[in-house]
Amino acid sequence: MSKKKWIVIAFALVLIVASSLSKVYNEPADITYSEKWANERLNSLLGIGQDYIEEIREDGSVDQRILVIPIEGVIGIASPTYDHQLIMDTIEQIRMDESIKAVLFELNTPGGGVYETREAYDLFKEVIAERKIPVYASMGQVAASGGFYYAMLADKVYATPETITGSIGVIMSGYNMRELYDKIGVEPYVFKSGKMKDLGSSARKMTKEEEEVFQEYIDEAFDRFVQVVVDGRDMSEERVRELADGRIYTAKQAKENGLVDDILYYRQVIDLIREENDLANAQVFEKAAPQDQFASFFPTFMKSEDNYAKQFDQVLNRVKEEVLPQIEYRWEGGK
Numbered sequence: 001m002s003k004k005k006w007i008v009i010a011f012a013l014v015l016i017v018a019s020s021l022s023k024v025y026n027e028p029a030d031i032t033y034s035e036k037w038a039n040e041r042l043n044s045l046l047g048i049g050q051d052y053i054e055e056i057r058e059d060g061s062v063d064q065r066i067l068v069i070p071i072e073g074v075i076g077i078a079s080p081t082y083d084h085q086l087i088m089d090t091i092e093q094i095r096m097d098e099s100i101k102a103v104l105f106e107l108n109t110p111g112g113g114v115y116e117t118r119e120a121y122d123l124f125k126e127v128i129a130e131r132k133i134p135v136y137a138s139m140g141q142v143a144a145s146g147g148f149y150y151a152m153l154a155d156k157v158y159a160t161p162e163t164i165t166g167s168i169g170v171i172m173s174g175y176n177m178r179e180l181y182d183k184i185g186v187e188p189y190v191f192k193s194g195k196m197k198d199l200g201s202s203a204r205k206m207t208k209e210e211e212e213v214f215q216e217y218i219d220e221a222f223d224r225f226v227q228v229v230v231d232g233r234d235m236s237e238e239r240v241r242e243l244a245d246g247r248i249y250t251a252k253q254a255k256e257n258g259l260v261d262d263i264l265y266y267r268q269v270i271d272l273i274r275e276e277n278d279l280a281n282a283q284v285f286e287k288a289a290p291q292d293q294f295a296s297f298f299p300t301f302m303k304s305e306d307n308y309a310k311q312f313d314q315v316l317n318r319v320k321e322e323v324l325p326q327i328e329y330r331w332e333g334g335k
Helices: 003-024 033-046 084-096 114-131 146-151 178-184 208-233 237-243 251-256 266-276 293-297 308-323
Strands: 053-058 061-072 100-109 111-113 135-144 156-159 164-166 171-173 248-250 282-288 326-330
Touching: 061 084, 061 266, 084 100, 084 114, 084 282, 100 146, 100 266, 111 114, 111 146, 114 146, 114 208, 114 326, 135 146, 135 266, 146 164, 146 208, 146 326, 156 251, 164 251, 171 208, 208 237, 208 326, 248 251
Parallel strands: 061 100, 061 282, 100 135, 135 156, 135 164
Antiparallel strands: 053 282, 111 326, 164 248, 171 326
């Protein structure tokens, strides 16, 4: 790495440390205006303590607005594209913001974490029971498993001609790495308070009793998923279980089986929302994280290198996900 790059990185570290110190120590009562202004500017520069912002997709009346909630990428805390806190905050805004007259879930996800999916689902059901506004779902390239789960919050669901959807079900995957450890000379050890404490360990073969424990959890999560589809599509439980063998469906198959209402693109769904709800002049918007102003200070040659720590952390999280058992509403083909 060149000397110039090291200088820029050192400057970044100084700013980050300064920011950390400003959070550790309380502001003194006699802090000067200039010091306070400097702290506020530094936090603004680094995107610290800033609320989520609104991004306007289509201009229109601020008194009548259509809220778009994008669900992008693998659902989960460690996802680089799915911001769970942003989703939760966006849902909470519906409760307080009377200007929101309709909601559209924009789905492009193979699903993911069971916990995150259900937490957002339950909060949205609670909020929408209070507001009673129309809810739509627009599927993109893929809206499978947890993505389909999100779609069940909508009154009307639309796929595109090339959408992959379905994959209704729960999956747990992991690895038994015992033979690999033997080959490379690694001898794992564990001290435990009970025989199930290392349930799902990759260092040994799983016992029959352990398999039954996981299967019971998966069956319960699957039963909840089935009920979500029963409620969301007004279908019988028997029919849902026939469709919920984990397979994916094309948009045409999904429509024929009653899993979606029709085949439309996002822009057509927006037009439909306007038409069906007398929202011709409505503004279309979404909530988003504030722009990273700090990145703009880096020269062009640093653009691809200013995020090494985050990228490395994502790699480590992905390795951890692959090794440890994961129970998810996710289509495995959508990794």
